[in-house]
Amino acid sequence: xxxxxxxxITTVALWMIVATVGCESYQxxxxxxxxxxxxxxxxxxxxxxxxxxxxGRIEDARKILDNCLIADPTNSQANLLMGEIQxxxxxxxxxxxxxxxxxxxxxxxxxxxxxxxSIAQEEKQSMRAIECYNKALELEPLNTEYVxxxxxxxTLQGDYDLALSVLRAKIQMLPSEVRLRIxxxxxxxxxxxxxxxxxxxxxxxxxxxxxxxxxESLGYCYIAQDRWPEAAQMFERLVGNSSGARKxxxxxxxxxxxxxxxxxxxAVGLYNDxxxxxxxxxxLWLQMGRAALGSNEPERAQSxxxxxxxxxxxxxxxxxxxxxxxxxxxxYVGAINTFRSITSSAKLGGFAWLMMGRSYQQIGQxxxxxxxxxQAAKLTPNSKLVSMLVGNQGSxx
Numbered sequence: 001x002x003x004x005x006x007x008x009i010t011t012v013a014l015w016m017i018v019a020t021v022g023c024e025s026y027q028x029x030x031x032x033x034x035x036x037x038x039x040x041x042x043x044x045x046x047x048x049x050x051x052x053x054x055x056g057r058i059e060d061a062r063k064i065l066d067n068c069l070i071a072d073p074t075n076s077q078a079n080l081l082m083g084e085i086q087x088x089x090x091x092x093x094x095x096x097x098x099x100x101x102x103x104x105x106x107x108x109x110x111x112x113x114x115x116x117x118s119i120a121q122e123e124k125q126s127m128r129a130i131e132c133y134n135k136a137l138e139l140e141p142l143n144t145e146y147v148x149x150x151x152x153x154x155t156l157q158g159d160y161d162l163a164l165s166v167l168r169a170k171i172q173m174l175p176s177e178v179r180l181r182i183x184x185x186x187x188x189x190x191x192x193x194x195x196x197x198x199x200x201x202x203x204x205x206x207x208x209x210x211x212x213x214x215x216e217s218l219g220y221c222y223i224a225q226d227r228w229p230e231a232a233q234m235f236e237r238l239v240g241n242s243s244g245a246r247k248x249x250x251x252x253x254x255x256x257x258x259x260x261x262x263x264x265x266x267a268v269g270l271y272n273d274x275x276x277x278x279x280x281x282x283x284l285w286l287q288m289g290r291a292a293l294g295s296n297e298p299e300r301a302q303s304x305x306x307x308x309x310x311x312x313x314x315x316x317x318x319x320x321x322x323x324x325x326x327x328x329x330x331x332y333v334g335a336i337n338t339f340r341s342i343t344s345s346a347k348l349g350g351f352a353w354l355m356m357g358r359s360y361q362q363i364g365q366x367x368x369x370x371x372x373x374x375q376a377a378k379l380t381p382n383s384k385l386v387s388m389l390v391g392n393q394g395s396x397x
Contacts, residue, residue, distance in 0.1 A: 045064050045067070045068055046064075046065070046068060046075065046077045046078050046081060048064060049061040049062075049064040049065050049068070049078070049081055050081055052064070053081060053084065053085060058085060058088070058089075061081070061085060062082075062085055065078050065081060065082045065085070069082065073101075074101075074104070074105045075105070076101075076102045076103075076105040076106040076109060076112075077102075079098045079099070079101040079102035079105070080098070080099065080102040080109055080111060080112050082098045083095040083096075083097075083098030083099040083102065083112070083115060084111075084115070086098060087115060087118075092119050092122065095115065095119065096116065096119050099112040099115050099116050099119075100116070103116075108139055110135075110136040110139035110140045110143070110146075111136070113132045113133070113135040113136035113139070114132070114133060114136040114145070114146060114149065116132040117129045117130075117131075117132030117133040117135075117136065117149060117153075118149070120132055121149075121152075121153060121156075126153055126156060126157050129149075129153045130150060130153045130154070133146055133149045133150045133153060134150065137150065141173075142173065142174060144170075144174065144177055144179055144180065147166065147167065147170045147180065148179060148180070148183055150163075150166050151163040151164075151166050151167050151183055151187075152183075154166065155187060155190070160187055160190075160191055163187055164184060164187055164188075167180050167183050167184050167187075168184070171184070176207060178204050178207045178208045178211065178214075181200055181203055181204040181207065182200075182201070182204050182213070182214060182217070184200045185197045185200030185201045185204060185214075185217065186217070188200060189217070189220075189221060194221055194224050194225050195225075197217075197221050198218065198221045198222070198225070201214055201217050201218040201221060202218065205218065212237075212238060212241050212242070215234050215237050215238055215241075216234070216235075216238055218234050219231050219234030219235050219238065219253075219257075222234060223253075223257065226260070228257050228258075228260040228261035229257075229261045229263075231257045231261075232254060232257035232258050232261050232263065232266075235250050235253050235254035235257055236254055238250040238254075239251055239254055248274065248277070251270050251273065251274055252270075252274065254270055255267045255270040255271055255274075255287065255291070256287075258270065258291075259287075259290065259291055259294065262294070264291045264292070264293075264294030264295035265295045267287075267288075267291035267294070267295075268288060268291045268292055268295055268297070268300070271284060271287055271288035271291055272288065275288065280311060281311075282307075282308045282311035282312040282315065282318070283308075285304045285305075285307040285308040285311070285318075286304070286305070286308045286315075286317055286318055286321060288304045289301040289302075289303075289304030289305045289308065289318075289321045289325070290321060292304060292325075293321070293324055293325060293328065296328070298324075298325045298326075298328035298329040299325070299329060301321060301324070301325035301328070302322055302325035302326060302329065304321070305318050305319075305321040305322035305325060306322065308321070309322070316342050316345050316347065316348050317348070319338060319339075319341060319342050320339070320342060320348050320351065320352065320355075322338050323335045323338035323339040323342075323352070323355055324355065326338055327355060327358070327359055327362075330362075332359040332360075332362045332363050333359075333363070335355065335356075335359045336356050336359045336360065339352040339353075339355045339356045339359070340352070340356065343356070343375070349379050350376050350379035350380035351376075351380075353372050353373070353375040353376035353379065354372070354373070354376040354380075356372040357369045357370070357371075357372030357373040357376060360372055
């Protein structure tokens with residue numbers, strides 16, 4: 001009887017142990033199933049969060065991601081997107097952690113590497129930035145943004161040759177990618193290779209003839225090389241494709257280009273257009289007057305000089321312009337009186353004496369002309385023109 005009882009008790013105990021183990025195993029499986037469901041749900045919700053992010057609904061995206069990361073802290077796409085949100089809100093430290101978390105799960109997230117490169121660049125860690133950008137580029141070999149980022153990193157370190165080699169290598173693979181050629185041109189411009197920069201900008205313009213950024217850069221290259229007619233062509237295009245303050249700036253540069261190219265009539269027209277809005281700008285009237293002198297309009301030049309002097313009394317540059325206009329208009333006595341008022345000028349004194357000498361010569365007062373030229377020679381001893389005029393006057397006397 002005792003033996004039978006012991007067998008029953010043992011059987012019941014074993015059954016209870018098996019039942020308990022089975023229960024625990026069931027609970028464990030149930031918990032694992034719940035976690036799998038939550039992780040799957042979290043993964044499914046990330047695309048919705050990205051849609052919200054791209055629509056500018058940042059807080060809605062963040063709420064979804066918070067729940068996703070609670071359910072699955074290792075979700076690489078959720079960490080990546082959370083990092084992007086942190087970046088847009090200026091929290092680069094938090095963003096960096098998110099990107100690193102994303103890469104712990106998935107080393108092939110090229111965007112995460114690129115963002116880490118950007119953060120490293122911001123933190124002045126150029127070598128780390130290049131390392132991260134290279135990782136991104138290894139995963140996405142034809143991504144132009146990554147190529148440009150690597151080139152910029154090398155440029156910031158002063159490694160211009162390395163930056164150019166990176167860009168040229170990718171141009172071989174992407175010959176129609178205009179931004180790569182622009183980057184090459186920008187570096188050449190930066191290191192003073194204007195001829196090389198001009199060639200690259202022109203090639204970029206062949207690929208994208210309506211790219212006003214390239215047109216403007218090419219225009220400045222021409223200016224740096226004193227190629228004024230070509231520069232004028234570029235800025236004329238820019239004037240026709242801009243508006244507001246930017247158009248005004250382009251008009252001013254175009255006027256300068258026309259002046260230096262000897263296209264004075266065009267410069268006068270541009271300054272005249274600008275004077276409608278900038279009638280109280282003395283510098284503009286001075287420039288218009290100089291252009292008028294170049295286009296042989298002395299009366300207009302004198303009028304512009306007077307407008308400039310009204311706005312900026314006793315301005316030596318405007319006085320000199322007025323004197324030149326009087327001289328071209330054959331008002332030699334008036335020119336003498338005007339130039340006499342600036343003979344003590346450190347900047348224009350020599351020029352004033354020179355123009356007085358020429359004015360005296362025009363009215364036959366050769367002794368006065370000789371004295372004026374001698375004064376001009378003292379103030380501008382290296383002037384070949386003054387030396388020649390002094391010599392000629394001496395022989396005439």
